[in-house]
Amino acid sequence: MRAVMEAAEKLRAVHARLCREFGCPITYHHALSPLDELVSSLLSHRTRNADSRRAFGNLRERFPDWAAVRDAPTAAVEDAVSPCTWPEAKAPALQRTLRAITEARGALDLDHLAGMETEAARAWLLALPGVGPKTAAAVLSFSALRGRALPVDSHHHRVAQRLGWGLICSIR
Known part of the structure; x- marks a missing residue:
């Protein structure tokens, strides 16, 4: 317990x-x-911010809603996300994720996450195909949910673990 308290104090000092x-x-x-x-985060994987923003904008311009993206020919979605790295992989992956949400919720909507505890919402997102810890944290933190989550790259996570910050991940 002492190690956890010391690590928490270090983290507070860094924050300050x-x-x-x-x-x-x-x-x-x-x-x-x-x-x-979620869509924005999925497009951003291994892609420069300007390019993923352009791909997101293309999707919004070319399709009336996310259901249309889900149901569109994959080639049309691939063309829209072509500014991204690996659009040939991202287009079908995005459609798989949108289909999984529809199957789980009956509609394309993640607003139910607002009523969930952070860990439960994180677990729900992680169950979706193509959603890992960083993407789940981005949805929770950066969306209108403004949840308590911190998206970090794997190399940053490794450094935090070495500093002992992994011990305090659940301390508020």
């Missing part, structure tokens, strides 16, 4: 330094719906 340097709280750039954020 970051706040002094950059200000707190850090403002969000947008407030997408959870479903919009």
